[in-house]
Amino acid sequence: MKIAVIGAGHNGLISAIYLAQKGFDVSVYELRDRPGGMAYTEIIKGVKVSRASYVLGLMPERIIRETGVNIPIIRQDPFQVIYHNNKAIPFWRDKERRLRELEKAGEERYKYYEEIVMKFKRFFEEKIAFTDEPPSLEVVKEEAEKEGLEELFEEPLQKFVSNYISPELEDFFIYPDSPNELAFMTAYRFSLDWSYVRGGTGTIGEKLAERARELGVKIFYNTKVTKILTKDSRVVGIETNGKQKVELDAVISAISPIATSMMLDEGLKGIKDIKLPHAGWRKYNIILKEMPSIPDELKPFAHSIIDYDYGEMTFPSLADDSLGGLVITLMGSIDENPFKGLREKALIIDTFTPEELEERFNVPYGYLDHLPMRGQFLLDKRPKYRTEILGLYLSGVGTYPGGQITGIPGRNAAFALIKDYESGKLK
Numbered sequence: 001m002k003i004a005v006i007g008a009g010h011n012g013l014i015s016a017i018y019l020a021q022k023g024f025d026v027s028v029y030e031l032r033d034r035p036g037g038m039a040y041t042e043i044i045k046g047v048k049v050s051r052a053s054y055v056l057g058l059m060p061e062r063i064i065r066e067t068g069v070n071i072p073i074i075r076q077d078p079f080q081v082i083y084h085n086n087k088a089i090p091f092w093r094d095k096e097r098r099l100r101e102l103e104k105a106g107e108e109r110y111k112y113y114e115e116i117v118m119k120f121k122r123f124f125e126e127k128i129a130f131t132d133e134p135p136s137l138e139v140v141k142e143e144a145e146k147e148g149l150e151e152l153f154e155e156p157l158q159k160f161v162s163n164y165i166s167p168e169l170e171d172f173f174i175y176p177d178s179p180n181e182l183a184f185m186t187a188y189r190f191s192l193d194w195s196y197v198r199g200g201t202g203t204i205g206e207k208l209a210e211r212a213r214e215l216g217v218k219i220f221y222n223t224k225v226t227k228i229l230t231k232d233s234r235v236v237g238i239e240t241n242g243k244q245k246v247e248l249d250a251v252i253s254a255i256s257p258i259a260t261s262m263m264l265d266e267g268l269k270g271i272k273d274i275k276l277p278h279a280g281w282r283k284y285n286i287i288l289k290e291m292p293s294i295p296d297e298l299k300p301f302a303h304s305i306i307d308y309d310y311g312e313m314t315f316p317s318l319a320d321d322s323l324g325g326l327v328i329t330l331m332g333s334i335d336e337n338p339f340k341g342l343r344e345k346a347l348i349i350d351t352f353t354p355e356e357l358e359e360r361f362n363v364p365y366g367y368l369d370h371l372p373m374r375g376q377f378l379l380d381k382r383p384k385y386r387t388e389i390l391g392l393y394l395s396g397v398g399t400y401p402g403g404q405i406t407g408i409p410g411r412n413a414a415f416a417l418i419k420d421y422e423s424g425k426l427k
């Protein structure tokens with residue numbers, strides 16, 4: 001079986017690793033000059049910067065173990081801090097210490113929130129995340145009910161959070177523009193494992209690419225797949241850089257589902273007609289000339305992920321001595337942030353935008369997770385791994401179960417292909 005994976009983002013590389021472990025002949029085609037996709041490190045003025053994604057926390061241990069990849073993480077402690085009204089609430093890695101801190105801040109019911117959310121995380125990994133055929137929302141709800149987790153699938157996010165968190169801090173547990181989404185979304189993104197990756201998130205792509213190569217995977221950089229070739233509703237190959245044709249038995253597309261659909265003459269059902277408003281986030285990467293002035297209450301925790309009223313920032317140089325300088329990442333407002341006079345201390349302010357994501361990474365509409373993590377794209381409404389074209393699979397973050405650096409879609413799509421091959425469907 002000759003298989004191509006389109007895109008060397010973390011999901012594409014994870015698909016490639018699982019397939020190579022099964023002995024398939026796998027090649028990965030990547031339009032950029034390096035692996036990792038949105039998990040990438042850029043060197044700006046000699047300083048290593050995680051230009052897009054900046055922390056790792058949702059990749060299940062199982063994927064690390066099964067792929068045999070070794071990602072050097074830095075477990076900063078506290079892993080996160082909420083900074084609000086000149087007060088800092090640290091989230092320590094030690095449970096007792098963390099709960100004590102939240103209680104001290106007047107959040108007596110936080111412990112119940114964490115209990116439910118962590119129960120969801122176990123349920124997610126044990127029952128619904130690892131599958132080649134995503135379950136319907138009804139099935140997920142039924143299973144969740146058996147575990148006593150029904151409120152996460154019945155209540156809106158804001159209502160659920162308000163049962164456990166005071167109105168003052170509620171917004172820190174609700175993601176922008178999603179108060180009416182199903183409550184499970186607060187649990188999906190919650191993690192006690194949020195960590196920096198040594199050398200920036202680009203190290204994730206490098207380590208995965210290294211592992212893939214060890215297993216015999218060929219990776220072609222600066223190679224854009226321009227067409228997926230089909231015959232009688234079956235994949236027969238790809239075209240690269242608008243000219244070269246490669247004959248294949250199967251293809252896993254680990255890029256945006258919309259971009260994949262655009263490479264097919266007929267498009268993909270349910271995907272080709274998706275129209276979205278352009279995404280509206282901004283990420284700033286700031287290289288500093290000198291140390292900024294950090295409020296006293298925040299000083300002991302400035303090395304962790306700082307959630308503040310207008311966004312989220314990190315100062316990874318305080319935790320990672322391999323970056324070669326002072327760098328701050330910031331999602332949200334640059335002019336309203338807790339570090340005073342940040343602009344004046346900056347040597348460079350690099351802005352990463354949805355437009356750049358669209359142009360340079362081929363993500364139509366510029367969404368962080370290829371498709372929004374909202375109502376019409378949640379759980380069973382996200383594209384699945386198998387497509388109507390025999391031998392064509394999807395495995396990017398736009399597929400089930402969705403957002404962030406998890407590697408779950410990459411793994412599941414590889415298993416869908418392996419299962420179809422073993423059942424004789426692909427022969």
Ligand SMILES: Cc1cc2nc3c(=O)[nH]c(=O)nc-3n(C[C@H](O)[C@H](O)[C@H](O)COP(=O)(O)OP(=O)(O)OC[C@H]3O[C@@H](n4cnc5c(N)ncnc54)[C@H](O)[C@@H]3O)c2cc1C
Nearest residue numbers: 007009010011031037038052053054055225362397404405
């Ligand atoms: C600003 C920002 C901040 C974020 N912060 C975090 C965070 O801190 N933690 C977290 O977990 N997640 C974060 N995310 C989300 C996360 O980075 C993404 O969801 C994830 O990296 C997507 O991985 P992927 O492998 O599915 O796709 P991608 O990373 O998009 O990889 C797809 C690859 O395919 C390539 N490609 C596209 N089209 C073609 C083609 N036609 N031919 C060949 N190659 C092609 C692209 O160049 C890319 O390398 C953030 C995202 C952004 C943009």
